[in-house]
Amino acid sequence: MKNKLTFKLIIVIVVSITLIAGIMAPIYFYLQPKMYINQETRNVSEFSEKLKAVEPFDSNSLKEFFDNSGVSYRVYVFDEDFEPVFTSFELGNNKKFIQRLFGDKMDRFLETSKPQFYKLDDESAVRLYTRFSIDGKTYYINIKNNLNGVDDIFDFSNQILGYVVLGYIIICSVILFLAISPSVKSVREVTKVAKDISENNLSVRYQGKIYNNEIGDLAHSVNKMADTIQENINNLENYNFVLREDHRYLMEHEQLRRTLLRNITHDLKTPLAVISSQVEMIRTCEEQAKKDYYYESAMEEISKMSHMISEVLRMTVDERRIAYKEAQSFDASDAIEKLCDNNSAYIKSCDLELVRDITPNLRLTTIKEYMEFVFRNYLANAVQNAAEKSAIIVSLKECAGKIRLSVENIGRQIPDDMKDKIWTETFTTSPEGKKSSGLGLYIVKEIALMEHTRCGFNNTTRGVCFWFDFADYDSSDDALY
Numbered sequence: 001m002k003n004k005l006t007f008k009l010i011i012v013i014v015v016s017i018t019l020i021a022g023i024m025a026p027i028y029f030y031l032q033p034k035m036y037i038n039q040e041t042r043n044v045s046e047f048s049e050k051l052k053a054v055e056p057f058d059s060n061s062l063k064e065f066f067d068n069s070g071v072s073y074r075v076y077v078f079d080e081d082f083e084p085v086f087t088s089f090e091l092g093n094n095k096k097f098i099q100r101l102f103g104d105k106m107d108r109f110l111e112t113s114k115p116q117f118y119k120l121d122d123e124s125a126v127r128l129y130t131r132f133s134i135d136g137k138t139y140y141i142n143i144k145n146n147l148n149g150v151d152d153i154f155d156f157s158n159q160i161l162g163y164v165v166l167g168y169i170i171i172c173s174v175i176l177f178l179a180i181s182p183s184v185k186s187v188r189e190v191t192k193v194a195k196d197i198s199e200n201n202l203s204v205r206y207q208g209k210i211y212n213n214e215i216g217d218l219a220h221s222v223n224k225m226a227d228t229i230q231e232n233i234n235n236l237e238n239y240n241f242v243l244r245e246d247h248r249y250l251m252e253h254e255q256l257r258r259t260l261l262r263n264i265t266h267d268l269k270t271p272l273a274v275i276s277s278q279v280e281m282i283r284t285c286e287e288q289a290k291k292d293y294y295y296e297s298a299m300e301e302i303s304k305m306s307h308m309i310s311e312v313l314r315m316t317v318d319e320r321r322i323a324y325k326e327a328q329s330f331d332a333s334d335a336i337e338k339l340c341d342n343n344s345a346y347i348k349s350c351d352l353e354l355v356r357d358i359t360p361n362l363r364l365t366t367i368k369e370y371m372e373f374v375f376r377n378y379l380a381n382a383v384q385n386a387a388e389k390s391a392i393i394v395s396l397k398e399c400a401g402k403i404r405l406s407v408e409n410i411g412r413q414i415p416d417d418m419k420d421k422i423w424t425e426t427f428t429t430s431p432e433g434k435k436s437s438g439l440g441l442y443i444v445k446e447i448a449l450m451e452h453t454r455c456g457f458n459n460t461t462r463g464v465c466f467w468f469d470f471a472d473y474d475s476s477d478d479a480l481y
Helices: 004-052 059-069 095-108 150-198 214-267 269-284 288-316 332-349 368-385 440-450
Strands: 074-079 084-087 116-120 123-134 137-146 328-331 353-358 363-366 391-399 402-410 455-459 463-470
Touching (some): 004 116, 004 123, 059 084, 084 095, 368 402, 368 463
Antiparallel strands (some): 074 137, 116 123, 402 463
């Protein structure tokens, strides 16, 4: 499943939000009416205190205060004889009505009374029964804040709240998907690169934008790991190349030694026997002419033996040669193009640009493995010494009857005092902090000697250009050795 991680993260977060909403909703539904009633109770209590403070405490002043308060309470103010002082209800401005309404409830009117919530039948209201004295006269106050219909409002608001929560979860899911997808996509791409590297495909690199975060650090580390592995493999292949040649040389040397010992043992028997007989004849012969003849004959055999021994010594100290490999005919242009394709991601990861100048359809009959060795070592050398954010130019063209491969990097030139050293074994000009075995250019030089061709470099106005001329020869050409 392509977005498995994305969906998992979104599901975890959405479930968490849903659980929080599921826990908080009942608490909200329970506390909402309680908090509202408490608030209305405080409002009634504050209104009562302000009502008692009205001066003068008469009908007109109380009416003016009520009209300015903006409340919709039902208010009754009357004295000990049930005479109304002020009522917000016109029909209540009647002594008999007030007596009938509050006559059996007078014990509720206390100076310390507080508003209470009552729910009688279908009526819900906050009521206050209180009294106070002024100028020796007692007044009774009843305030009623009708809350009928509030429950329906709460039910409707809770229903709306449910839709809001559902919409919130959906919107959060969409936002989370859009926010998480880029990060998860980057993780998938890094994982694919790491998987390809584990399958020995070192030409891949993470090509996405590397952000300054944990995922960016992971992508950078994976690219750096791939570069290090590729560089180490190149160095190992160079060492392996030298070791194979050393092993071949030792095997040939051992075989030659055995053959020489066998042949020398056989070939020296006859001249030694001749010399022995000649010396014996010189000792016993009395004629000077015969002595001279035997002496010259003995010296001739000794000269032959000396020449044989010299040939043996020359053969045992002869330099080793690169092993003969079978040449093949192939499209050199296509081969270099493929090598460039395989290394394009590596070059890009080094913050360099690969520029190609390859003449199409150039065919060669040569050793393809050696061409790959030359290209890889020239390219590795160019990457090591290229300036930051510069270009590496790969060229393949005909030159003086041969096909010339050149790799140029933009950067510092090679000093004159190093020009004769760079082709020697283990010598390197890699900048500080960049490891190199120094075998690459040495192997290129060995291949050039084997093919009887030329290799070299030129300091250009932009940097350094290394080149190699590949000869076009038949696989049976005896130029190989």
